[in-house]
Amino acid sequence: MNYNIKKEDIQKYNEGTVINFPKYTSQLINWANQNAQGTRPRIVGQLSELFPEFLNNECDISIDNWESWYTNRYPDSIELATDKIYAQVENLKEAIKLIDHELVRQWVQDLVITKTYNGLYVQRAILASLAEKLHTDYRLASPNEESKGIDGFVGHTPYSIKPITYKTMDRLPEIIEIKMIYYTKTNNGLNIEVEEK
Structure with a gap:
């Protein structure tokens, strides 16, 4: 038997909290994070290594225990990442105020004509x-x-x-x-x- 499990279903099966972000906000926060680099390993640790370490060293595997295990090792990382990303969100808010129809037209012209x-x-x-x-x-x-x-x-x-x-x-x-x-x-x-x- 072959089948797929959707990302949201994995979260449900793992009993994780599903957060419904308002439309476009998750995309904007992700974009801000790409610029701010708030979730880089130097801020939040190398998660691809930390999570297997957690799995190997803990008997009770649950999201609550993962949170506890992680925050004991990186107590300030969530706040540091949040601050870096939020500062970039504020920059984006200011930039969005500068975008009007003419600026979008210039951007499209630059992409389609000049950059091509x-x-x-x-x-x-x-x-x-x-x-x-x-x-x-x-x-x-x-x-x-x-x-x-x-x-x-x-x-x-x-x-x-x-x-x-x-x-x-x-x-x-x-x-x-x-x-x-x-x-x-x-x-x-x-x-x-x-x-x-």
Whole structure:
């Protein structure tokens, strides 16, 4: 027999108190916590290690005993986490006052147009940054040059620009007789590797 147990049912079966948070409040508190980092291990301990320790060392496994066991070891952690998260909630309250229809429109415009363009079209940024480092100019390839595998020029040097995964891809035999630039997208931008020939 196969079946699923919903999260709320696990709580019910474990005889935990079910708190019905008002609409959106749990999401906002969670978001505030992500920014405040109020429930990080340095504040509340490494719960994935503490709970198994509790299970291994206690005979009477209940939510009340878990609470007692935990608070004996981390007596101030709930208050510390609460204070950190609440301070961030206050920041969010102030930020929400600044959000009007026009600001939402600007945010959508930035996401759909600017961030999409900058996130998906990296050739120009890579060529411009390399040209700046080499103290020269750059240009994008013409359609005729593109048909030869060239994405652009830095000075008089032609380059083909590919994601780093291109190095390991099984691909059609493609001979590119020009310098390669490989890039990796990161959370902070791009890592660039310029091939030396």
